[in-house]
Amino acid sequence: MARSYVHEARKRVGPKRARIRPIIERLQAAHPDAQIALTSRSPLELLVAVMLSAQTTDVNVNRVTERLFAKYRRPEDYLAVPPEELERDIYATGFFRQKAKSLRGTMKMLLEEYDGEVPRRLEDLIRLPGVARKTANVVAAELGEPQGIVVDTHVRRLSQRLRLTRQEDPVKIERDLVRLVPREDWGRFPHLLIWHGRRVCIARQPLCEECTLTDLCPSSRV
Numbered sequence: 448m449a450r451s452y453v454h455e456a457r458k459r460v461g462p463k464r465a466r467i468r469p470i471i472e473r474l475q476a477a478h479p480d481a482q483i484a485l486t487s488r489s490p491l492e493l494l495v496a497v498m499l500s501a502q503t504t505d506v507n508v509n510r511v512t513e514r515l516f517a518k519y520r521r522p523e524d525y526l527a528v529p530p531e532e533l534e535r536d537i538y539a540t541g542f543f544r545q546k547a548k549s550l551r552g553t554m555k556m557l558l559e560e561y562d563g564e565v566p567r568r569l570e571d572l573i574r575l576p577g578v579a580r581k582t583a584n585v586v587a588a589e590l591g592e593p594q595g596i597v598v599d600t601h602v603r604r605l606s607q608r609l610r611l612t613r614q615e616d617p618v619k620i621e622r623d624l625v626r627l628v629p630r631e632d633w634g635r636f637p638h639l640l641i642w643h644g645r646r647v648c649i650a651r652q653p654l655c656e657e658c659t660l661t662d663l664c665p666s667s668r669v
């Protein structure tokens with residue numbers, strides 16, 4: 448019974464290859480303001496903000512970085528203060544010891560191996576201490592050179608509900624998405640899903656009756 452329901456739903460919406468472009472276009476129309484919510488004015492600030500955003504809200508990070516970026520302008524500045532001072536300065540983002548350690552390690556590597564500049568290539572970004580694949584993908588995309596697709600909790604949930612993937616593991620979900628999503632959309636696609644996930648396709652109770660994707664979504668309740 449359940450299987451035939453899923454089969455019917457998939458038949459109703461058609462194959463994902465045919466759905467992906469209209470999905471992107473409609474989400475773009477619904478959320479023209481979808482973009483990164485972290486504030487930064489340089490690649491270095493972007494990297495730091497994304498590193499600090501683990502396990503906390505973007506609003507919280509912006510509150511902390513407003514002061515932080517006035518005090519720490521170059522990679523050297525993060526290494527010039529005692530570790531405890533940096534910990535205090537980022538305390539409100541949570542996991543402050545680990546984050547301070549990652550920031551110091553990253554700044555050291557930037558200075559020693561990258562002339563103090565934030566690298567653009569994913570394989571360089573993921574070498575930086577405390578920079579996981581998701582962080583690296585966000586930074587590369589925001590610097591205008593997406594080399595993968597960011598998979599966070601919203602991207603994962605919506606990709607599954609829209610049946611763009613059947614995978615659970617973020618790396619495998621990303622692999623499915625990069626095969627499906629046109630390359631020129633790799634940067635904005637996660638923002639569209641994230642904003643749609645926050646506003647409409649929310650985790651506990653998706654607002655299908657307000658959704659622009661009902662005829663393209665096998666999980667639609669309307």
Ligand code: SF4
Nearest residue numbers: 648653655658664667
């Ligand atoms: S139709 Fe419902 S389940 Fe599908 S994307 Fe929209 S809100 Fe989410």
